[in-house]
Amino acid sequence: MSPNEPVARSASDDKLFDEWWCEPGSGDQSMEDEHGDHWREFLRYIEEPDLTSSTVLDFGCNQGGMLRMLYDTKPFASAVGVDLARRSIDVAKSRKGDRPIRYEATSSLSHLCxxxxxxxxxxxxxLVDDMNEHAKQIFSALKAEGVYYASHPDFLSYPNFEQIRKDINKFAAVPLVPHSLESIVTTFDAAGFRVGIKRVVPQTFVELNPGRNWFSSVADNIEASYLHSYVFQFSKPPLHSAD
Ligand SMILES: C[S@@+](CC[C@H](N)C(=O)[O-])C[C@H]1O[C@@H](n2cnc3c(N)ncnc32)[C@H](O)[C@@H]1O
Structure with a gap:
């Protein structure tokens, strides 16, 4: 697959919207501005030492910054970034330079088997509404022995869950769905994956200034940052695996 191949879905996909974060005067750029440290930490969890012959998918890539960061630190053969946010995908396309990345606004991976x-x-x-469908889509998009890494703040366990849900849903084009760790594991297990997890310990200082984070107390911020952030590893078995 080449990143220059034509995309299978058209702009008539009715699940698409312009930007995910719809706060007036803000928008998806504000999220990209905040997520650099998070991406840097997340990408350290990829166990594969060399991606030069790998094809990579970024599901929910938004403006595409994480794939660009990955390519610039650990080059891959080619990549596709998909998202529902049309305008953010346009921004991603405008920023990709000559990296071998294709960005698509689509709600489906069915053309990427x-x-x-x-x-x-x-x-x-x-944000995934139907986790069962998502696990099946990723399973079929991966080659045998392919691996899916997903960073996941476990909001359900946050001490301020109800408040953070309200704050996110106020401006999010797709609302928060409270999946438990248990249900995520069960769903990916049923789809055929071997499921692993690591708890993420922040590598940079956690910002505690009031008003500059999602928390109304320092204790809540520390608990959420140190106890409830994870990276899942979902591994597709080899062909003809007995498992
Ligand atoms: C919280 S943002 C994170 C964006 C980016 N991955 C990052 O780390 O900065 C979640 C993104 O997932 C996208 N998204 C949500 N549901 C999706 C779906 N079913 N298919 C593709 N993208 C989806 C949203 O449009 C949004 O851009």
Whole structure:
């Protein structure tokens, strides 16, 4: 697969919208501005030492910054970034330079079967409405022995869950869906994946200034940042595996 191949879906996809974060005067650029440290930490969890012959999917890539960061630190053969946010995908396209990345505004992966060695999603699982369908789509998009890494803040366990849900849903084009860790594991297990997890310990200082984060107390911020952030590893078995 080449990043220059034509895309299978058209702009008539009725699940698409312009930007995910719809706060007036803000928008998806504000999220990209905040997520650099998070991506840097997340990408450290990829166990594959060399991606030079790998094809990579970023599910929910928004403006595409994470794939650009990955390519610039650990080059891959080619990549596709998909998102529902049309305008953010346009921004991603305008910023890709000559990196071998294709960005698509689409709600479906059905045209991408058996294509990827590696799939990634950063802070997207909690927006997935039908986790069963998502697990099946990623399973079929991956090649045998392909691996899906998903970073996941476990909002359900946050001490301020109800408040953070309200704050996110106020401006999010797709609302937060409270999947438990248990249900995510069960769903990916049923789809055929071997499921692993690591708890993420911040590598940079956690910003505690009041008004500059999602928390109304320092204790809540520390608990959420140190106890409830994870990276899942979902591994597709080899062909003809007995498992
Ligand atoms: C919280 S943002 C994270 C964006 C980016 N991954 C990052 O780390 O900065 C979640 C993104 O997932 C996208 N998204 C949500 N549901 C999706 C779906 N079913 N298919 C593709 N993208 C989706 C949203 O449009 C949004 O851009």
């Amino acid at each position: 058996d294509v990827f060695d590696l799939a990634l999603s950063s802070a997207v699982l909690f």
